[in-house]
Amino acid sequence: MSVMEWTPKMRVGLAELDDDHKELVRIINQLGSDYKDEDRRRAVRQSLVALRRYAEFHFAREEQVLMACAYTQLEGHQGEHRDFVQRIQELTRQFDSGPDGMAAIVNEELMDFLRDWLTHHIMIVDMAYRETIENNPAAKDAAKNFQGSQVWWSG
Numbered sequence: 001m002s003v004m005e006w007t008p009k010m011r012v013g014l015a016e017l018d019d020d021h022k023e024l025v026r027i028i029n030q031l032g033s034d035y036k037d038e039d040r041r042r043a044v045r046q047s048l049v050a051l052r053r054y055a056e057f058h059f060a061r062e063e064q065v066l067m068a069c070a071y072t073q074l075e076g077h078q079g080e081h082r083d084f085v086q087r088i089q090e091l092t093r094q095f096d097s098g099p100d101g102m103a104a105i106v107n108e109e110l111m112d113f114l115r116d117w118l119t120h121h122i123m124i125v126d127m128a129y130r131e132t133i134e135n136n137p138a139a140k141d142a143a144k145n146f147q148g149s150q151v152w153w154s155g
């Protein structure tokens with residue numbers, strides 16, 4: 001059973017950003033299907049890293065789009081992005097160095113947090129910019145021209 005699903009209600013007004021959200025959902029579901037099996041520790045760690053990297057990539061792209069549209073609530077939005085990335089980084093550190101087993105870090109509670117955080121972020125925080133970016137040529141251009149490879153591969 002998957003942790004969460006992307007639904008059309010989550011459309012934020014730009015296909016690239018919707019696709020990013022679908023990818024984040026996919027990674028969370030991957031984590032959710034692996035974490036109960038101690039033998040899949042390696043895969044779980046890879047998903048944690050993928051989640052952090054893809055979140056950074058996507059947040060950077062989203063912020064670029066919002067900047068191009070002179071979105072007025074960008075600062076608070078960026079703060080949410082930053083907190084999320086830090087949380088995942090911290091989790092990965094605990095995962096690597098903690099004396100506890102995998103289940104102490106990656107468990108149902110974490111899955112609930114990831115599902116609730118992403119759902120709330122998309123449905124409330126992201127949805128607030130929908131009107132600003134939908135059918136906005138500046139948003140389309142920014143998404144198309146976004147050079148994300150540096151973010152994606154930066155460690």
Ligand SMILES: [Fe+2]
Nearest residue numbers: 062121125126
């Ligand atoms: Fe966002």
